[in-house]
Amino acid sequence: MCADWNPALYRRFEDERTRPARDLLANVPLAKATHVVDLGCGPGNSTELLVTRFPGASVVGTDNSEAMLASARERLPQCRFELSDVSSWQPTMPPDLIFANAVLQWVPDHERLLPRLLSALAPGGVLALQMPDNLDELTHQLMREVAAESPWAAVIGDASRVRERVRSSTEYYDLLARHGAQVEIWRTVYLHPLNSPAAIVDWLRATGLRPFLDPLSEELRQSFLLEYEARIARAYPAQIDGRSLLPFPRLFVVARCSP
Numbered sequence: 001m002c003a004d005w006n007p008a009l010y011r012r013f014e015d016e017r018t019r020p021a022r023d024l025l026a027n028v029p030l031a032k033a034t035h036v037v038d039l040g041c042g043p044g045n046s047t048e049l050l051v052t053r054f055p056g057a058s059v060v061g062t063d064n065s066e067a068m069l070a071s072a073r074e075r076l077p078q079c080r081f082e083l084s085d086v087s088s089w090q091p092t093m094p095p096d097l098i099f100a101n102a103v104l105q106w107v108p109d110h111e112r113l114l115p116r117l118l119s120a121l122a123p124g125g126v127l128a129l130q131m132p133d134n135l136d137e138l139t140h141q142l143m144r145e146v147a148a149e150s151p152w153a154a155v156i157g158d159a160s161r162v163r164e165r166v167r168s169s170t171e172y173y174d175l176l177a178r179h180g181a182q183v184e185i186w187r188t189v190y191l192h193p194l195n196s197p198a199a200i201v202d203w204l205r206a207t208g209l210r211p212f213l214d215p216l217s218e219e220l221r222q223s224f225l226l227e228y229e230a231r232i233a234r235a236y237p238a239q240i241d242g243r244s245l246l247p248f249p250r251l252f253v254v255a256r257c258s259p
């Protein structure tokens with residue numbers, strides 16, 4: 001079981017993290033919407049985009065982290081935020097848009113989950129999702145590499161299992177097209193200039209590193225982070241301006257039901 005998310009750490013790179021949410025929303029083919037749901041709303045950064053795009057709509061954010069919900073409620077007091085796990089979430093009203101930016105990689109069984117979300121939509125509704133597709137990146141190879149070494153391996157165990165494997169774009173296409181949806185899929189590699197190798201580690205401490213760090217004692221966590229940062233520094237050398245470029249592949253899916 002992971003400790004709760006840290007909204008302040010997550011928001012440290014909010015501009016970079018919100019960029020894919022903007023790009024996803026820009027490709028949602030809806031002129032208007034009455035009911036909108038932001039699954040895995042986090043600190044409300046993606047919810048805020050939805051409120052701006054659909055003024056007058058009822059926008060509900062859901063998340064299974066109390067800390068993230070508290071941060072979202074503070075940011076958008078006019079919206080409703082509900083504690084709920086995506087695996088069991090059911091809408092009270094069929095939404096016109098289910099928006100899921102950077103959350104479904106934490107939720108298992110996409111073969112059942114995605115058709116279920118699609119079937120929860122109002123006629124003509126849209127399921128829009130984006131997931132990091134970065135498990136093969138050096139950032140993640142190196143966290144698995146350090147986690148497999150002593151003294152951390154005995155405590156961490158198999159932390160990789162916490163994250164769901166992102167399927168190929170062709171698998172997602174068929175999974176949703178089989179249920180009659182019109183599907184758009186694309187993959188983007190963002191290249192984020194970050195100030196230092198430590199900044200890359202900070203970025204990941206808020207997300208992908210959590211299952212690796214949570215089981216460790218404070219002492220082991222510090223030694224793990226030192227070793228990991230040293231390897232990150234070698235893998236992502238400084239550019240001409242001293243900053244490091246973090247390549248970050250993400251998969252986008254927009255599926256529209258028939259009206």
Ligand SMILES: C[S@@+](CC[C@H](N)C(=O)[O-])C[C@H]1O[C@@H](n2cnc3c(N)ncnc32)[C@H](O)[C@@H]1O
Nearest residue numbers: 040041042046063064065085086101102103106
């Ligand atoms: C990477 S953040 C994304 C936040 C925001 N949507 C954004 O665009 O930046 C992932 C969020 O999903 C939430 N989350 C992870 N697993 C979840 C689950 N099974 N059910 C609901 N929320 C979940 C986390 O608590 C976290 O707030």
